[in-house]
Amino acid sequence: MRVLKYAILGLLDKGELSGYDIANQFKEGEIGQFWSAKHSQIYPELKKLTDEGLIQYQTVIQGSKLEKKIYSITPDGKQELHEWLTHFGPIPAVKDEFMLKAYFVSSMSPNEAKDLFRDQFNKRKEKLAFLEKRFDELQKKMTDPVARSPHFGHYLVLTRAMEREKGYIAWLEKALKWLEEVPES
Amino acid sequence: MRVLKYAILGLLDKGELSGYDIANQFKEGEIGQFWSAKHSQIYPELKKLTDEGLIQYQTVIQGSKLEKKIYSITPDGKQELHEWLTHFGPIPAVKDEFMLKAYFVSSMSPNEAKDLFRDQFNKRKEKLAFLEKRFDELQKKMTDPVARSPHFGHYLVLTRAMEREKGYIAWLEKALKWLEEVPES
DNA sequence: TCCCACATGTAATGGGTTACATGATTGA
DNA sequence: TCAATCATGTAACCCATTACATGTGGGA
Numbered sequence: 572m573r574v575l576k577y578a579i580l581g582l583l584d585k586g587e588l589s590g591y592d593i594a595n596q597f598k599e600g601e602i603g604q605f606w607s608a609k610h611s612q613i614y615p616e617l618k619k620l621t622d623e624g625l626i627q628y629q630t631v632i633q634g635s636k637l638e639k640k641i642y643s644i645t646p647d648g649k650q651e652l653h654e655w656l657t658h659f660g661p662i663p664a665v666k667d668e669f670m671l672k673a674y675f676v677s678s679m680s681p682n683e684a685k686d687l688f689r690d691q692f693n694k695r696k697e698k699l700a701f702l703e704k705r706f707d708e709l710q711k712k713m714t715d716p717v718a719r720s721p722h723f724g725h726y727l728v729l730t731r732a733m734e735r736e737k738g739y740i741a742w743l744e745k746a747l748k749w750l751e752e753v754p755e756s
Numbered sequence: 757m758r759v760l761k762y763a764i765l766g767l768l769d770k771g772e773l774s775g776y777d778i779a780n781q782f783k784e785g786e787i788g789q790f791w792s793a794k795h796s797q798i799y800p801e802l803k804k805l806t807d808e809g810l811i812q813y814q815t816v817i818q819g820s821k822l823e824k825k826i827y828s829i830t831p832d833g834k835q836e837l838h839e840w841l842t843h844f845g846p847i848p849a850v851k852d853e854f855m856l857k858a859y860f861v862s863s864m865s866p867n868e869a870k871d872l873f874r875d876q877f878n879k880r881k882e883k884l885a886f887l888e889k890r891f892d893e894l895q896k897k898m899t900d901p902v903a904r905s906p907h908f909g910h911y912l913v914l915t916r917a918m919e920r921e922k923g924y925i926a927w928l929e930k931a932l933k934w935l936e937e938v939p940e941s
Numbered sequence: 942t943c944c945c946a947c948a949t950g951t952a953a954t955g956g957g958t959t960a961c962a963t964g965a966t967t968g969a
Numbered sequence: 970t971c972a973a974t975c976a977t978g979t980a981a982c983c984c985a986t987t988a989c990a991t992g993t994g995g996g997a
Contacts, residue, residue, distance in 0.1 A: 605855035670790035675766035738923035
């Protein structure tokens with residue numbers, strides 16, 4: 572599927588970036604909750620996309636020697652991005668290691684299961700708190716008609732990420748309640 | 757992380773299975789919503805786990821010639837499974853191609869975005885209906901103290917899968933509402 | 942001066958999918 | 970007899986992570 576290709580095209584369609592910048596977008600940036608890649612995957616991909624004529628770069632000197640490549644998207648790149656964006660794909664099978672453990676709950680003792688679920692609950696709560704802090708900051712920057720804001724994309728992924736965590740947390744609470752019904756506490 | 761290893765150990769801890777059976781569990785079975793693997797990955801892994809002494813098999817003749825390997829978990833296998841189950845791991849970064857497209861919403865026209873979101877909405881609704889049918893069947897087989905049922909693991913993953921889809925659907929509805937606020941319909 | 946962030950690349954390895962390959966069994 | 974399912978394996982390839990490798994810039 573070469574999704575990284577489209578992730579890079581999409582980022583560059585928002586503005587010019589270096590490979591280092593792209594790596595940071597995935598690491599700490601807005602889209603990090605739903606896609607990421609290490610620099611060791613990004614640099615070869617940038618080279619490939621350049622060879623394919625979908626992006627281009629200009630070398631910029633930082634300070635006195637350090638060379639930096641600033642990439643931008645080409646018309647061909649925009650077209651391929653657009654084709655991917657408007658193509659309807661199937662719902663992919665998402666893997667979740669914690670749910671695999673949950674499925675094997677009967678291979679644990681009730682107390683072990685409770686500990687495992689409580690740990691997951693705490694971690695999800697923490698993550699939600701982090702996302703909510705981000706969301707507060709974002710809301711300050713946004714005015715009313717959400718979909719017209721230049722931050723609409725960020726708004727979409729942040730609201731989705733928060734609700735994903737909320738749903739997980741609500742389910743974990745229910746699961747813990749079911750587990751409490753069994754004694755051996 | 758070798759998660760497939762533990763997925764196989766966990767399945768075999770529930771009962772003896774052939775490689776073919778394991779492939780089917782992932783394809784159509786109860787855990788398919790949260791983990792899967794193709795037979796081309798399963799057979800080499802079974803061999804490896806056998807070499808490591810974590811599982812064993814007996815050959816059974818099906819019909820008159822067809823050989824089938826029935827695998828079971830060993831005490832060493834049970835111990836490794838238990839260590840994995842009770843170990844607290846970090847929340848992994850889950851990738852979601854649709855959310856990547858959502859982040860790039862400003863690279864689409866409002867109408868294209870609406871079409872994309874409506875398609876996702878329909879597909880998620882369909883998937884939820886499928887899961888709910890499964891859930892109805894499961895509930896018939898279950899009696900009250902949920903956590904004591906031999907189907908508790910199945911119950912956990914099904915309820916989680918349903919709520920995951922419900923959460924996605926609710927967010928898609930909101931996103932579509934935001935998109936409707938922009939004209940060009 | 943020393944550390945951290947900036948900046949770019951390659952190599953080795955692991956996990957996973959698609960394709961290649963073969964054969965038996967069962968029921969319509 | 971024909972098709973679908975049962976049953977097991979290997980090979981080639983792709984995607985992704987970890988580790989290896991190097992050097993500059995800026996601020997304390």
